[in-house]
Amino acid sequence: MSLVDWSRGQFALTALYHWLFVPLTLGLSFIVAIMETIYVKTGDEAWKKITKFWMTIFGINFAIGVATGIILEFEFGTNWSKYSWFVGDIFGAPLAIEGLLAFFMESTFIAIMFFGWEKVSKKFHLAASWLTAIGSNLSALWILIANAWMQNPVGMHFNPDTARNEMTDFAAVALSPTAINKFLHTITEAYVLAALAVLAISAWFLLKGRHVLMAKRSIMVGSVFGLIGILMTIYTGDGSAQQVFKTQPVKFASMEALYEGETGAPLVGFGIMGKEVPGEPGHHPFSVKIAFPGMLSFLAAHDAKAFVPGLKDLIYGNEEHGILSFQEKADKGYVAIQTLRELKEAKESDPQKYKELRAKFEDPQWMNTYFKYFGYGYYKGEDPALLLPNVSMTFYSFHLMVILGFWFLLVFLLSLWWGIKDRLAHRKLFLWLLVWTGPLAWVATEMGWITAEVGRQPWIIQDLMPHMAAVSNISASTVQVTFWLFTLTFTILAIAELKIMFKQIKLGPKDGGQ
Amino acid sequence: MQWLKKVFFLYYDGFRSMTIGKKLWLIIFIKLFIIFAVLKLFFFPDLLKKNFSTDEERSNYVIEQLTQTK
Numbered sequence: 001m002s003l004v005d006w007s008r009g010q011f012a013l014t015a016l017y018h019w020l021f022v023p024l025t026l027g028l029s030f031i032v033a034i035m036e037t038i039y040v041k042t043g044d045e046a047w048k049k050i051t052k053f054w055m056t057i058f059g060i061n062f063a064i065g066v067a068t069g070i071i072l073e074f075e076f077g078t079n080w081s082k083y084s085w086f087v088g089d090i091f092g093a094p095l096a097i098e099g100l101l102a103f104f105m106e107s108t109f110i111a112i113m114f115f116g117w118e119k120v121s122k123k124f125h126l127a128a129s130w131l132t133a134i135g136s137n138l139s140a141l142w143i144l145i146a147n148a149w150m151q152n153p154v155g156m157h158f159n160p161d162t163a164r165n166e167m168t169d170f171a172a173v174a175l176s177p178t179a180i181n182k183f184l185h186t187i188t189e190a191y192v193l194a195a196l197a198v199l200a201i202s203a204w205f206l207l208k209g210r211h212v213l214m215a216k217r218s219i220m221v222g223s224v225f226g227l228i229g230i231l232m233t234i235y236t237g238d239g240s241a242q243q244v245f246k247t248q249p250v251k252f253a254s255m256e257a258l259y260e261g262e263t264g265a266p267l268v269g270f271g272i273m274g275k276e277v278p279g280e281p282g283h284h285p286f287s288v289k290i291a292f293p294g295m296l297s298f299l300a301a302h303d304a305k306a307f308v309p310g311l312k313d314l315i316y317g318n319e320e321h322g323i324l325s326f327q328e329k330a331d332k333g334y335v336a337i338q339t340l341r342e343l344k345e346a347k348e349s350d351p352q353k354y355k356e357l358r359a360k361f362e363d364p365q366w367m368n369t370y371f372k373y374f375g376y377g378y379y380k381g382e383d384p385a386l387l388l389p390n391v392s393m394t395f396y397s398f399h400l401m402v403i404l405g406f407w408f409l410l411v412f413l414l415s416l417w418w419g420i421k422d423r424l425a426h427r428k429l430f431l432w433l434l435v436w437t438g439p440l441a442w443v444a445t446e447m448g449w450i451t452a453e454v455g456r457q458p459w460i461i462q463d464l465m466p467h468m469a470a471v472s473n474i475s476a477s478t479v480q481v482t483f484w485l486f487t488l489t490f491t492i493l494a495i496a497e498l499k500i501m502f503k504q505i506k507l508g509p510k511d512g513g514q
Numbered sequence: 515m516q517w518l519k520k521v522f523f524l525y526y527d528g529f530r531s532m533t534i535g536k537k538l539w540l541i542i543f544i545k546l547f548i549i550f551a552v553l554k555l556f557f558f559p560d561l562l563k564k565n566f567s568t569d570e571e572r573s574n575y576v577i578e579q580l581t582q583t584k
Contacts, residue, residue, distance in 0.1 A: 056534065059535070059538070060534070060538060063535075063538040063539075063541065063542055064538075064541075066542060066545075067542075067545060067546055067549055068545075070549055071549060071553065071558075074553065074554055074558035075558065077558065077559070077560035077561065077562075077563070078557070078558040078559060078560070078561055081560070081561040081562045082576050082579055082580065084562070085562055085572060085573075085576045086576065086580070111524065111525060111528065112524070114528060114535075115524050115525065115527065115528025115529075116524060116528075119520075119523075119524050119527075160577075161573065162569070162573040163573050163576045163577045163580060164573070334583065337580070337581055337583055338581070338583075340577060340580065340581050341577075341581035344574070344577050344578075344581065377583060378583055380583065469579075469580060472561050473579070474561070478557075481557070482553070482557045482558070485553070485557070486553075489548055493541065493544070493545055496541060497538075497541055500534065500537055500538065500541075504534060
């Protein structure tokens with residue numbers, strides 16, 4: 001494996017590990033706030049016990065996940081130093097806001113949540129619980145804005161003297177459709193995950209015949225919250241898919257393993273891919289496929305007859321639909337790279353030439369014709385397959401996520417229906433299904449992350465910077481050492497922490513519940 | 515001052531009466547120690563900050579690197 005592979009592997013491992021804990025924090029914080037609201041409204045002490053139990057689970061998970069994301073920032077500075085420099089202040093502003101919010105809002109209000117039960121009024125405590133939930137979700141907003149910018153870089157201007165991107169329009173960065181859809185899709189699926197965790201743990205209590213009232217009430221709250229969450233996840237997933245279609249067509253085609261573009265393209269509901277056809281990069285004909293005619297076009301552009309480019313169109317170009325080939329883009333990107341090089345050389349030796357070249361980077365037309373494809377320049381004359389992601393991984397992770405999403409919808413509907421009818425305790429098989437659906441929520445969310453991040457390869461910043469240009473000049477062995485050190489240390493820590501979590505779940509509510 | 519006292523005792527009493535939280539704090543401190551005193555210090559230097567003293571040097575280095583093509 002190369003340096004780039006090890007660096008990517010380490011980043012993926014750290015991000016996947018970090019993401020094991022974050023969604024539960026995001027969703028459970030709101031579930032706790034809702035439960036506490038019911039307690040304050042009704043004055044029913046049983047709701048207070050229920051709130052406290054889930055608050056403890058929230059606290060353990062928060063403690064487990066805290067600071068694991070910091071390692072990602074370390075990796076930027078060490079493994080991806082050229083990328084860190086190139087992104088300039090685009091990352092700085094959102095991450096600084098995230099740091100401030102996380103520190104002041106969460107740490108203050110979490111302390112009141114856990115320590116303030118007997119110290120502050122009921123309403124003040126409730127406000128702290130809601131502000132903790134809002135604060136943790138807002139923290140996620142800023143990092144997702146930064147991620148969305150990497151998928152769809154907008155609102156910036158490249159400074160060729162410093163090789164940094166400078167933010168010119170904060171609103172364009174923060175409110176880009178990619179950022180909004182990414183944020184909403186991510187947090188709503190976090191709500192689904194938290195709701196499924198509540199359902200799974202409560203179902204386990206029901207199967208054991210312990211804390212029955214708490215379990216039934218928790219399932220009701222979890223089912224309603226989860227149902228709203230999954231409907232919003234599906235809706236925002238549709239919005240995300242449209243954005244991917246517009247800004248990352250290679251990822252979109254890979255998600256569906258679409259090789260030949262079509263008008264009225266079908267959506268693959270289920271498929272098993274065959275081996276890649278030699279000489280046709282990214283072409284994996286299906287050996288088994290269930291497809292819905294026109295649905296992919298509808299998903300992409302809300303028009304069942306819209307043209308959806310396949311990987312072949314994107315690699316070799318499609319004149320009819322105005323799609324440039326990889327090679328045409330590589331030629332343009334190469335011009336941008338060479339212009340940057342000439343500008344650097346002319347800066348000290350030829351002021352007139354420097355002035356002329358500098359003017360190009362201020363010319364919107366030149367930037368849109370050449371700089372837009374800057375990253376492609378590294379692939380001039382290279383095998384076009386290098387510009388494709390792992391198509392089968394992108395396809396399977398996307399489809400597994402979607403299939404699980406619809407399974408979760410069914411689960412929430414059934415648990416809500418049987419919960420209302422008070423028949424849940426007798427549905428042993430369904431309760432076991434709930435227990436086992438809990439871990440599947442983590443599978444689905446990690447699959448979503450893999451779809452988004454593997455699908456955009458080789459880009460670390462879409463079209464502008466491939467990972468091979470972003471990686472630092474360090475030895476692969478250095479990254480290997482930290483890769484295995486991280487794996488070992490955090491596996492041990494995760495086991496220790498999960499043991500605490502499971503022990504606490506087994507104990508149930510401190511005051512016994514019912 | 516009264517307000518500050520209240521805030522202090524909120525945290526003080528809260529930490530003192532913790533049960534499961536004590537174990538978690540221990541794990542958090544071990545984790546933070548590993549992250550900042552081991553990983554950051556010995557394995558994750560900020561390369562551009564470490565290798566260059568001015569932003570101009572960093573820019574020149576990155577441009578040099580970014581414009582290297584076949």
